[in-house]
Amino acid sequence: MQERHKSLNLNLRSLNASATVAINEHSNALLAAGRTVYKLGLGQSPFPVPEPVVKALQENAFQKDYLPVKGLWPLRERVAAYHSKREGIDCPAEGVLIGPGSKELMFLLQLAYYGELVIPVPSWVSYAPQAQIIGRNVRFLQTKRENDWRLTAKGLEELCRRDPDRPRVLILNYPNNPTGCTYSAAQLESLAAVARKYGIILLSDEIYGEVQHDGNHISIARFYPEGTIISSGLSKWCGAGGWRLGTFAFPKELLWLMEPIATAASETFTSTSAPIQYAAIEAYSGNIVVEQYLRQSRRVLGACGSWIANRLRAADIHCPTPQGGFYVFPDLHEYTGRLATRGIYSSRQLCTRLLDETGVAVLPGSDFGRPEEEFTLRAAYVDFDGAKALAGAAATEGELGDDFVKEHCENICKALNTLCDWVAS
Numbered sequence: 001m002q003e004r005h006k007s008l009n010l011n012l013r014s015l016n017a018s019a020t021v022a023i024n025e026h027s028n029a030l031l032a033a034g035r036t037v038y039k040l041g042l043g044q045s046p047f048p049v050p051e052p053v054v055k056a057l058q059e060n061a062f063q064k065d066y067l068p069v070k071g072l073w074p075l076r077e078r079v080a081a082y083h084s085k086r087e088g089i090d091c092p093a094e095g096v097l098i099g100p101g102s103k104e105l106m107f108l109l110q111l112a113y114y115g116e117l118v119i120p121v122p123s124w125v126s127y128a129p130q131a132q133i134i135g136r137n138v139r140f141l142q143t144k145r146e147n148d149w150r151l152t153a154k155g156l157e158e159l160c161r162r163d164p165d166r167p168r169v170l171i172l173n174y175p176n177n178p179t180g181c182t183y184s185a186a187q188l189e190s191l192a193a194v195a196r197k198y199g200i201i202l203l204s205d206e207i208y209g210e211v212q213h214d215g216n217h218i219s220i221a222r223f224y225p226e227g228t229i230i231s232s233g234l235s236k237w238c239g240a241g242g243w244r245l246g247t248f249a250f251p252k253e254l255l256w257l258m259e260p261i262a263t264a265a266s267e268t269f270t271s272t273s274a275p276i277q278y279a280a281i282e283a284y285s286g287n288i289v290v291e292q293y294l295r296q297s298r299r300v301l302g303a304c305g306s307w308i309a310n311r312l313r314a315a316d317i318h319c320p321t322p323q324g325g326f327y328v329f330p331d332l333h334e335y336t337g338r339l340a341t342r343g344i345y346s347s348r349q350l351c352t353r354l355l356d357e358t359g360v361a362v363l364p365g366s367d368f369g370r371p372e373e374e375f376t377l378r379a380a381y382v383d384f385d386g387a388k389a390l391a392g393a394a395a396t397e398g399e400l401g402d403d404f405v406k407e408h409c410e411n412i413c414k415a416l417n418t419l420c421d422w423v424a425s
Contacts, residue, residue, distance in 0.1 A: 026041075026355075026361070027039045027041055027042075027361045030355075030359070030361075035359055036359045037355075037359045037361055038359055038360045038361060038383055038411055038412075038414065038415035038418070039361055039382070039383045040360065040361055040362050040379040040380050040381065040382070040383060040412075040415055041361040041362060041363055041380065042380060042382075043177060043236075043325075043326060043327060043380040043382065044241050044380075044382055045235070045236055045237075045238075045239040045240075045241060045326070045382065045386070046239075046326075046382040046383070046384055046385070046386035046389070047239040047293070047297055047386035047387070047389075047390060048239055048386060048387050048390075049238060049239045049240045049243075050238065050239070050283070050287075050289060050290045050293045051289060052282050052287050052289050052290060053238060053240070053279055053280075053282050053283045053290065054279075055282075056278060056279040056281070056282035056283075057243075057275055057276065057278075057279035060274070060275045060278035060279060061275050062275075063274040063275045063278055064274060065274060066270060066271050066274075067271045067272065067274050067277060068271065069262055069265050069266045069270065069271050070096075070097050070098065070258075070262050070265075071096065071097060071098025071099075071247075071271075071272060071277060072098065072274075072277040072278065072281070073093070074281055075096075075098060075277050075278075075280050075281050075284070076093045076094075076096040076098065077093045077096075078280075078281050078284040078285060079093075079096045079098075079232075079247050079249060079284055080092060080093040080095070080096050080249065081093075081284075082284050082286075083219070083221075083230055083249050086219075087218075087219045087221055087222050088222065089219075089221050089222060089225045089251075090225065090251070090252075091221075091230075091249050091251070092251075092252055094255070095249060095250035095251060095252060095254070095255055095258060096247060096248070096249050096250075097247070097248040097249075097250070097258055097261065097262060097265075098245065098246070098247055098272050098277060098280075099245075099246045099247075099248070099265065099269065099272055100244045100245070100246070100269050100272050100273070101233060101235065101244040101245065101246045102205070102207060102231045102232065102233040102235075102246030102247065102248070103126060103246065104246065104268075104269060105231065105246050105247075105248050105261070106126075106127070106130060106171075106203065106205075106231065107130045107133075107134075108261045108264045108265060108268070109169070109203065109229070109248075109257075109261055110130055110131055110134050110136050110169070111134055111261075111264055112257065112260040112261045112264060113167075113169060113201070113257060114136075114167065115166070115167030115168050115169050115201065116136070116137045116138070116139055116166055116167065116168045116169070117131045117136050117137065117138045117139070117168075117169050117171070118138075118139050118141060118156075118159065118168050118169065118170040118171070118200070119138060119139070119140055119141065119171055119369070120140075120141045120143055120150075120151035120171075120172070121140045121141065121142050121143060121368070121369035121370060122143070122149055122178050122179065122329065122365060122368035122369050122370050122376070122378075123171070123173065123177075123178075123368060123369055124173060124177045124178070124205075124368070125363075125367050125368060127171055128140075128369070139159065139168075140369055141155055141156065141159060142155075143155070145318065145331055148179065148181045148320040149176070149179045149181060149320075149329065150176075150181060150183060150187065151172065151191065152187075152190075152191075153187075153190035153191050153193065153194050156170070156191060156194045156195070157194050160194065160197075160198040160200070164198055167199075167201075168198070168200045168201070169200070169201045169202075169203055170195065170200050170201070170202050170203065171203045171205055172191070172202060172203070172204050172205065172220060173205035173206075173207075173208075174205075174206070174208075174209075174324070175208040175209070175211070175212050175217070175322070175323055175324025175325040176208075176324075176325070176327075177208065177325060177327055177378075178327050178329045178363075178365075178368045178378035179320060179322070179327065179328075179329040180305060180320070180321075180322025180323060180324060180325050180326075180327045180328055180329065181320055181322065181323055181324075182212060182217070182323045182324050183218075183220075185218050185222075188218060188220045188222075188223055189223045191220065192220055192223035192224035192228075193223075195224050195227060196224055196226075196227060199227070200227065201227055201229065201254070201257070202220060202224060202227055202228040202229065203229050203231055204219060204220050204221060204228050204229065204230050204231065205231045206219060206230055206231060206232050207231065207232055207233055207235065207236050207237075208236050208237070208324050208325035209232065209237070209324075210236075210237035210294055211236060211237050211294070211297060211298060211301060211324055211325055211326070212298070212323060212324035212325075213298050213301055213302030213305065213322070213323055213324055214298070214302070214323070215294075215295070215298055217324070221249075221251075225251050226251050226253040226254075227251075227253070227254070228251065229248055229249065229250055229251075229254060229257075230247075230248070230249040231246070231247070231248055232246070232247050232249075233245055233246035233247055234246075234280060234283060236325065237294065237297070238283050238290075239386070240283075243273075243276050243279075244272075244273070244276070245272060245273075245276050245277065245280050248261075292394075293390065296390045296393040296394055297390065299393050299400050300386075300389045300390065300393050300400065300408070300409075301324075301325070301326050301381075302400070303399075303400035303401065303404055303405050304326075304381050304384075304405050304409050304412060305321065305322035305326070305328065305381065306321055307402055307405040307409075307412075307413070308322075308328050308379070308381055308412065308416055309321040309322065309328060311413075311416050311417070311420060312328070312330050312416065312420065314420075315420035315423065315424060316334055316335075317330045317331070317332055317334070317335075317420070317423065318330065318331040318332075318333065318334070319331070326380055326381050326382050327378055327379065327380055327381070328378070328379050328381065329365070329368075329376060329377070329378050330376065330377060330379070331365075331374070331375065331376045332350070332375035332376070332377070332423060333374070333375055335375065335423055336375060338423075339375065345373065346364070346366065346372040346373055347364035347365045347366050347370070347372060347373075347374060347375055347376055347377055348364045348366055348372065350364065350375055350377065351363060351364045351377055354419065354422065357422065358418045358419065358422050359418075360415050360418055360419050360422075362377045362378060362379045362419075363377060363378045364376075364377055364378075365377055365378065379415075379416075379419075381409070381412050383411040383412055383415065384408060384409040384410065384411055384412055385408070388408060389408040389409065392404065392407070392408045393408075
């Protein structure tokens with residue numbers, strides 16, 4: 001028994017704090033010490049929570065009761081209606097599970113289901129550590145720069161063919177953190193066909209779906225509804241990361257899996273904050289103010305992402321133009337020789353030197369599963385006044401160009417110019 005306890009403790013002792021949380025805390029410490037820091041590490045939405053949603057929270061501050069573990073029924077109905085309408089699928093309200101952030105729900109899914117976790121790389125920093133804490137087997141699927149780091153149906157087929165009967169959960173995150181790229185309908189349909197062939201459970205992490213820059217996000221649930229769990233929440237598209245409200249939407253064919261997750265939830269977080277659940281009803285209501293907020297958010301992020309990608313490519317740094325969210329994933333492979341002359345041989349060394357010498361805080365690609373010696377990094381373009389940018393976008397007709405970005409996202413421009421100049425030097 002003692003040896004077993006030691007083994008479980010090692011699962012945690014071998015982990016570091018979440019990289020995104022750590023970079024944010026380190027950046028704040030440098031700021032407090034009087035340093036100039038460009039905070040491109042933590043992916044927190046720069047935009048304020050929409051006013052109708054804030055008002056709904058204020059009006060429901062008196063709500064104090066424990067709510068049902070699966071969530072407030074009117075909210076579950078709204079979330080189901082949202083997915084059903086947006087994706088044209090049958091999303092039953094009884095299949096919606098509300099939690100204190102989608103991160104917690106993902107952890108409980110891995111706890112409840114014994115299958116192997118399949119993660120395309122690069123991927124968000126917390127998927128694999130969660131599996132490690134629980135003791136689940138993780139299989140990483142490497143992607144390629146020439147495909148803009150997307151998983152291909154061929155790559156998934158090759159993995160599954162080697163052991164076709166193994167139970168698996170595939171996490172597919174798009175628009176993607178860290179790359180900002182997404183999938184076309186044809187690409188999703190091909191992946192769905194492989195998932196159906198091998199009975200894979202798809203966890204479709206669509207937390208950035210509403211901030212796809214063209215507003216045309218498509219869920220893979222359209223093509224594989226019976227095997228897809230849609231994960232979302234308020235943190236990214238509603239600017240409410242600190243509110244901690246996440247959603248899972250299960251099809252009727254996977255309600256058997258939802259039940260043990262809800263049981264685990266009842267023994268851990270009990271229920272999600274009552275006032276926030278009531279406020280979330282407004283967020284999912286289709287309110288015209290919220291719709292306009294989303295439209296302007298997408299315009300700002302699209303303009304900013306395009307400017308960044310163009311700036312990096314002008315400096316001979318490879319970078320796909322982001323299609324959603326607020327991340328870019330540049331690859332400095334072409335600078336390998338120059339970096340070596342400065343004693344830099346890994347992405348972690350690159351990011352440490354960059355922060356120490358310029359104040360630009362970004363994360364190494366190795367935190368997202370890429371090889372240490374590969375000079376990839378993730379930058380979150382969120383260091384600007386979101387409220388000011390939304391107001392500026394609303395007052396600007398037509399496409400938001402470079403001048404808009406330079407005026408309303410000044411810190412982002414300074415950070416990228418600093419990064420490019422430092423690399424070129």
